[in-house]
Amino acid sequence: MSRVRVHNFSISLDGFGTGEGQSHDAPFGHAGARLHDWFFQTRTFHEMHGKPGGGTGLDDAMARAWGAGIGAEIMGRNKFGPQRGPWRDQEWTGWWGPNPPFHTPVFVLTHHPRPSVEMAGGTTFHFIDATPQEALRQAREAAGDLDVRIGGGVSTVRDFLAADLIDQLHLVVVPIVLGRGERLWDGLEGLEERFEAESVTTPSGVTHLTFTRA
Amino acid sequence: MSRVRVHNFSISLDGFGTGEGQSHDAPFGHAGARLHDWFFQTRTFHEMHGKPGGGTGLDDAMARAWGAGIGAEIMGRNKFGPQRGPWRDQEWTGWWGPNPPFHTPVFVLTHHPRPSVEMAGGTTFHFIDATPQEALRQAREAAGDLDVRIGGGVSTVRDFLAADLIDQLHLVVVPIVLGRGERLWDGLEGLEERFEAESVTTPSGVTHLTFTRA
Secondary structure, eight states: OEEEEEEEEETTTEEEESSSSOOOTTTTGTTTTTTTTHHHTTTHHHHHOSSOBBBBHHHHHHHHHHTEEEEEEEHHHHHHSSSSSOOOOOSSTTOOOOSOOOOSSSEEESSSSOOOOOOOOOOOEEEEOHHHHHHHHHHHHHHHHHEEOOOOOOHHHHHHTTTTTOEEEEEESSSSOOOEEEETTTTTTTTGGGEEEEEEOOOTSSSEEEEOOO | OEEEEEEEEEEETOOEOOOOOOOOTTTTTTGTTTHHHHEEEEEEHHHHHTSOOOOOOOOHHHHHHTTTTEEEEEEHHHHHHHOSOSSSSSOOOOOTOOSSSOSEEEHHHHHSSSOEEEEGGEEEEEEEEOOOHHHHHHHHHHHHTTTTEEEEEEHHHHHHHHTOOSSEEEEEEESOOSSSSSSSSSTTTTTTEEEEEEEEOTTSSSSSOOOOOO
């Protein structure tokens, strides 16, 4: 069976995967770019956005695993855009630009379904109101033999962890104390018992922590 | 001026420095030994307790820095023992046995002062009702030119961090999700701005994180 994977999911020392006050101009609220600075420096990120350069060290090697063998992504609505409630503006097709970096079907979890949106480069956004189990069923069907990535945000990753649907969880612990925002770990006591943990620190100062289903 | 240091302070991924339900037999509550397994394996720990053996790898090198150049320790009452309120049993001299591993003056913060207790091996427990600043003044006086260690528990370290009295903070992040207990990070948003951070992961699976005053 194909695996369910999380990649490049950054959290602060105090466990926040995003800060407070998400808006159009601040997808991670008061956290700003601090949770993802390590990622922005990688060649992987540069390539995803059609830019030259970028580092090729261990951070990049970890970041690069993001795309390999993925056939579909599931994301929470907040990762698509900052709108809440019924969709007022269906023209705006999300934070990801005309050619999103996913290049697969992407299932956006929302209580307000709308028609699918086909973007350039192979990304199609499907908007579904579904439990984690049902969303995964649809994503697996779309992914064929390939794996499904859970793309975040925080509550989406947490919901899939709580439902024990994740096989591989790659977290990046950034040495900052955010103080407020959305916590990854709430309600996940004893999570480590279902996984093997491996950690490695890189020169950028972050710690890559990989939980793999035991 | 002598420095103020924290060493070997273990926290879970979700930031808990101790679990819930501290008692005489469970100093760390439901966390049990999980936060300190890495430490119990070190030669440093074995030597502190007069036992042979123990690992000599990177965990041990980090653990060993605990004692060098320390002239006094400040600890919260909960690190001395589980009694609360007025001292009912002054015969019991704490969790640390007849020859405690400190070998220096130790200032125990409590709202219930009692006479000092001189133990074998150079440890003397002083019981003081004091602010972090005043406790540090007394500990510095006792330490002479040497450094002062803040020994924990969680709220003591947090109070000294909040008062910006700590120069070096060595944390050990253990890949477990405790879910409940006492959090280190509460109220410390932006703490990293006052420090340089360095991280290293060891084969035991923990990440040593050192914050040094910038």
